[in-house]
Amino acid sequence: MTTAAETIAVRPRQTAAARTLGFISRAPVHFSLIAIAVIWLVPTIGLAVTSFRPRPDIASSGWWTSFSHWDFTLKNYDLVLNANKMAPSFLNSALIAIPSTLLPLFFGALAAFAFSWIRFPFRDTIFLSLVALMVVPVQAAFVPTLVEFQDIGEYLTGRKDLITGTYAGLWIAHTVFALPFCIFLLRNFFITLPRDLIEAARVDGASNWRIFFKIVLPLSVPALASFGIFQFLWVWNDLLMALVYIQEPDLWPMTIRISQLLSTYGVEFNLLSSGAFLLMIVPLLVFFALQRYFVQGLLAGSVK
Amino acid sequence: MSATAPGSIVAKPPRRRLASVVGREGFHALPFLLPALFLVTAFMVVPVIWTIALSFNTGAGLRFRRWVGFDNFERLLTRDHRFLNRDTFPWTGAVINNFRWVVLYTGLCLVLGLITAVLATRVRYEAVFKSIIFVPMAISATAVAVIWLLVYAPDPQIGVVNALIDGAGGSPVSWVGQANTVNYALILAYVWASTGFVMIVLSAALKGISQEVIEAARTDGATEWDIFRRVQLPLLSLPIAVVTVWLIINVIKVFDIVYIMTKGGPGGASRVIAYSFFVETFESGKGGYGAAVAVFMLILIIPVMILNIRRFRSEAVTG
Numbered sequence: 342m343t344t345a346a347e348t349i350a351v352r353p354r355q356t357a358a359a360r361t362l363g364f365i366s367r368a369p370v371h372f373s374l375i376a377i378a379v380i381w382l383v384p385t386i387g388l389a390v391t392s393f394r395p396r397p398d399i400a401s402s403g404w405w406t407s408f409s410h411w412d413f414t415l416k417n418y419d420l421v422l423n424a425n426k427m428a429p430s431f432l433n434s435a436l437i438a439i440p441s442t443l444l445p446l447f448f449g450a451l452a453a454f455a456f457s458w459i460r461f462p463f464r465d466t467i468f469l470s471l472v473a474l475m476v477v478p479v480q481a482a483f484v485p486t487l488v489e490f491q492d493i494g495e496y497l498t499g500r501k502d503l504i505t506g507t508y509a510g511l512w513i514a515h516t517v518f519a520l521p522f523c524i525f526l527l528r529n530f531f532i533t534l535p536r537d538l539i540e541a542a543r544v545d546g547a548s549n550w551r552i553f554f555k556i557v558l559p560l561s562v563p564a565l566a567s568f569g570i571f572q573f574l575w576v577w578n579d580l581l582m583a584l585v586y587i588q589e590p591d592l593w594p595m596t597i598r599i600s601q602l603l604s605t606y607g608v609e610f611n612l613l614s615s616g617a618f619l620l621m622i623v624p625l626l627v628f629f630a631l632q633r634y635f636v637q638g639l640l641a642g643s644v645k
Numbered sequence: 646m647s648a649t650a651p652g653s654i655v656a657k658p659p660r661r662r663l664a665s666v667v668g669r670e671g672f673h674a675l676p677f678l679l680p681a682l683f684l685v686t687a688f689m690v691v692p693v694i695w696t697i698a699l700s701f702n703t704g705a706g707l708r709f710r711r712w713v714g715f716d717n718f719e720r721l722l723t724r725d726h727r728f729l730n731r732d733t734f735p736w737t738g739a740v741i742n743n744f745r746w747v748v749l750y751t752g753l754c755l756v757l758g759l760i761t762a763v764l765a766t767r768v769r770y771e772a773v774f775k776s777i778i779f780v781p782m783a784i785s786a787t788a789v790a791v792i793w794l795l796v797y798a799p800d801p802q803i804g805v806v807n808a809l810i811d812g813a814g815g816s817p818v819s820w821v822g823q824a825n826t827v828n829y830a831l832i833l834a835y836v837w838a839s840t841g842f843v844m845i846v847l848s849a850a851l852k853g854i855s856q857e858v859i860e861a862a863r864t865d866g867a868t869e870w871d872i873f874r875r876v877q878l879p880l881l882s883l884p885i886a887v888v889t890v891w892l893i894i895n896v897i898k899v900f901d902i903v904y905i906m907t908k909g910g911p912g913g914a915s916r917v918i919a920y921s922f923f924v925e926t927f928e929s930g931k932g933g934y935g936a937a938v939a940v941f942m943l944i945l946i947i948p949v950m951i952l953n954i955r956r957f958r959s960e961a962v963t964g
Contacts, residue, residue, distance in 0.1 A: 388795055449681060
């Protein structure tokens with residue numbers, strides 16, 4: 342504190358010349374930052390502009406020329422949403438992502454509570470095993486889980502596609518692969534809750550369930566939101582796991598639909614750009630509305 | 646749990662205590678733990694062991710058929726030129742491509758993330774700048790792939806990179822259509838998507854460095870470069886290490902962007918390990934061979950697992 346005050350007192354008053362000099366010496370910083378920002382923005386702007394341009398224009402002139410002759414249309418969106426089934430796929434993406442977020446959140450919070458506030462044998466060993474499982478690649482489980490899903494379906498109803506022909510397989514897979522990280526993140530938050538509060542509730546005769554639902558969950562909304570948003574975007578953006586577990590084309594999420602556009606029509610930018618933009622809308626909205634939680638979730642995933 | 650050293654003499658008294666704890670507290674923990682542990686065991690731990698077993702089998706039709714010992718691994722590492730080709734110099738194949746990804750993607754993300762994090766703290770529009778760099782991180786790799794297909798489009802009337810080359814008098818390049826540029830083009834697109842993450846993590850760490858230390862250095866006559874090199878960089882070493890590990894895991898698993906942009910082409914030139922797994926398992930139906938690729942990925946990931954556990958243990962000890 343005192344050093345900062347001294348610094349200000351000692352430093353000579355800045356003259357106009359010094360200030361100008363200061364600005365010029367900082368010009369390279371401003372210049373590089375603006376250059377980097379432009380490079381980072383141009384690709385996305387190009388996609389957004391292209392998605393509103395008529396098909397013949399896209400093929401005959403660059404998107405950057407479209408500002409001089411104003412001609413924009415919603416036809417690409419109409420085509421991709423209806424004729425190319427992006428509208429039902431949008432719904433599929435939501436029907437995949439919402440349960441795939443809520444299920445690990447619920448089961449993960451339960452387990453994280455046990456790891457933080459109930460004593461049981463081998464607690465640390467089991468927890469460390471879960472920490473180790475956080476980085477297991479999904480590829481190492483694809484084939485066996487598919488076989489398991491088929492066998493379970495056949496055993497329960499005689500139909501092999503009971504799980505693989507619905508969203509259920511993808512829900513289970515996303516839940517399982519999110520659980521180790523979810524438990525890790527929530528447990529690290531739960532243990533920071535005041536011990537006195539939980540002990541006092543115990544003394545008053547509150548059961549673990551009551552403590553979990555009435556004290557721990559309400560106090561942990563920021564951590565639950567961080568994980569929830571992170572997981573929702575992860576699932577919404579996922580292509581690989583959907584390719585493996587969703588075998589029924591009517592259930593395809595938007596990511597698969599876009600890859601299908603490419604293999605059916607080749608590189609048709611009127612369809613691809615509008616399709617990709619539709620895929621981006623939800624993550625962009627979530628990002629701008631809930632940036633703080635999203636960043637917290639990511640930081641927790643890396644730094645902790 | 647009941648199988649704790651039954652023959653041991655010294656274990657007897659503690660065991661009774663253990664049993665009573667299991668009886669009371671352990672029992673209460675079960676309903677909280679069981680759903681998660683059951684799911685993880687049934688659909689992750691068992692499948693991973695299953696996959697390891699499958700890698701020693703032909704696995705035709707994705708089921709156990711005929712045991713073949715180490716044949717899959719031998720073929721993978723010696724005879725599969727799309728996976729690893731050691732007959733040419735330099736070596737080629739998915740493993741080498743993935744190695745290229747590890748070096749270039751990780752290196753570029755770190756350098757760009759560090760530069761942007763350090764520079765952004767010096768200007769008043771820091772928040773806006775950081776949002777611009779970070780946004781691609783929220784977007785699906787599928788959308789990133791489409792965005793960059795447009796940027797790299799070979800026609801200078803469509804792709805902005807070739808338009809610039811055309812404007813400068815050069816001839817357009819099919820960046821993702823030819824073997825010698827495709828990997829670099831893909832890596833740059835993914836660097837664009839991930840730099841924001843590195844920047845955010847390092848920027849958060851920079852904010853943790855006390856302003857007093859920096860001011861003190863300044864009054865002692867340190868230049869801005871000195872401050873970065875001698876004060877900020879040493880304090881960033883831990884977050885940089887953490888981010889590096891994250892980037893490397895991300896690269897070992899990279900798939901979506903390759904699948905959309907090139908399907909591993911042209912002629913297998915841009916295949917990566919995860920792509921080889923997908924092709925062998927689901928397009929060729931060779932379950933055992935694909936499982937060998939998955940085991941290869943697991944082996945690459947194991948050091949990270951150990952690192953994570955070590956880090957967590959040391960954190961638990963220190964506080």
